[in-house]
Amino acid sequence: MTASILAGYADKNASLFRRLQVPLGDPAAWFEIHGHTVALVRDLEMDRVRQRSNADHVTCPAEHEPSLGLSADRETATAQAAVQLLRSKRVEQIKVDRSLPYIFAWHLQQAEIELIYDEHLGVLDRRVKTDHEIEHLCSAQAVTEEVMRMLCERIANASADAKGQLCVAGEVLTSESMRTLAALEFLKRGFSMGHGAIVATAPDVADCHHSGSGPLYTERPVIVDLFPRDEATRYNGDCTRTVVHGQASDTVKSMHAAVVAAKAAAEKVLVAGNLASEVQRATEDVLIQHGYPVSRGTVTDHPSIQHGTGHGIGLDVHEPILLDHGGGELLEGEVFTVEPGLYGRSDGGVRIEDMLVVTEGTPRNLNQLPSGLDWST
Template sequence: MDPLSDAIRKSGADAFVMYASSRDADMRYLTRFTTSDPFVYFKKPGENGVIIISQMETGRASRESPAAIMTRAEAGLPELLKKEKDPLQATAKMIAGQTGGHILVPPQFPVGLAQALGEVCTVSVDKGTVPSLRAKKTKPEIALMKEVQKITETAMGKAVALIRESKPKKGILYSNDKPLTAEQVKYTMHCHLLEHGCTAVDTIVSCGEDTAIPHMTGTGPLKADEPIVIDLFPVNEKTGYYADMTRTVVKGEPSRGIREMYDALREAKQLGISRVKSGVPGPDVHQAVVDFFAERGYESDTRGFIHNLGHGVGLQVHELPTVGPAGKKLAAGNVITIEPGLYYPGTGGVRLEDIGAVTAKGFDKFTQFSEELVL
């Protein structure tokens, strides 16, 4: 079964075409080739894909990619550039010359190139075939993601250890006689990740009032007796696969409100996990947690639980499937997060996030890290 070939045939197109660098998750998935420069990928129904790249990249591409390799010279680009002043027009004619008069492109295809292609062939837009393919992970992909998660948890452990070992002075946490900052905690985690071939951006280490804003990245000294939300989602640079996890901790004595929110949060996460298995609609899993929070007196609108229960993870940190109102049925091989959170301005916020694979029987949880609140 080849869903991409089926999509091409159903659209009436001659080929599927992408133009992007490997930073585009769909391109990396289809080609397994890594480069910061954009290149062409095309696939005709029932045939293997082909990538068109510069001569200097052919040796590396032949090692990395299962696709057939064609140089830009072989595709006729140098000759076209002699005739065309506009590089986009030349590229469009090169693509049309290899693919035919009707092509299917993904929604993120560059607009300028699509317009140039529209002058030489018919262009149709696909409705998400490749992201849907990516959503179902193979056993080797799941193994790669489990390895990233192990590294992530070790980095998280270093962050928690820093906070645990800190000393409160006048409401501020100190480490080695200096205020312990969000930046220092992030730096410690990022260094560990780099040592193990991973990188992370937009890491969250928020504290106190900032924790009521889910994606506030956090800055400055960390406070005693206040919630500290640590959300870490690194990528393995070699494989391109992500992991994702969140923990909330307090050094000192949390308020009663934070304790009660956290107790409800742990139960909500376990409830969500217990509802996961293939064939179950993502919206149903999300709604079960919404209903649970409502029974505990927590809202799910402009405050309280204000985001989806989870999301897919893979070559992007946020991808299909959605575990929320807009989601569809979960399928075996989906790798998702379950991450309930509660956010109240004036009180603070708490969030827990685990990652795992959907199976026919339930949820294969990758996350093995402690849920300890008070350090």
């Protein structure tokens, strides 16, 4: 018979957490055997896993001790117990995912249990979100937008000193201080910024993933990209807006218009059954038609296209699949970011990012915020 295993640490492995529903900091494993599910966890975690997961059976390593005993090392002991459990079920082959720790693979191989790699295990089931998961993402995005509005309005309503630097109450606004503010505001709301945040302007923003550094200036676009995690549900928000203090230049206005048009084109083809590559092609075609070149992997002085249209999102900020060249079929219930952008050293960058749910028709947008450049109140 063939079984499947997911193993590791549920506080780091989102696929394992999704099954256990407890962010365990100790090694654990999840099995599907003959249509039944088994959770193998530390003994003191058994009750929590019973209460939160839908496992048919919850067990611990001590209940599957080999003849020579279990190792004092927890990872080794859990891998040993996994072997004993599978032997007791007469399992000779087992499907494994891309994240299986080698310590489990080694012990399984030593027991002459054949490993069968399944590239979709732990991935395909996470791509299509349940209604409950979409609710979690919607809530996370709403909080992300609260803090986004706060940051964009703070930048837009600041004063400019003689050097053009933005100031509030005599303090110069910097990329660093704005990220600190975001972290504090998210902390108040039960969110964390484990992956950081982006508050970037020219010239740093020419590198689309540069987090930003130094003072913010009037009339220069500032990209604010926030992607926090809700610590209660472990689902992520992800939203980007671009704000200009004062008057945006004609160049920046043109960049913004192109990005808005590209985003609309992407959303039009973000439909179940279409290909992710079609979404990327729609985005890229619009930006190219507006006169912007593709420059992936190379930072440019003048505005250029540097990345794909978006990515899946859920328990991880970046999840398969990508809305990019070579991307496969879109599934109803998938959730993606759609985030076209343009970047250059001279004029800065513009990016707009929303989170959308794939349907058989018009995608459901989980964002409410406006996407203009002027955030002054």
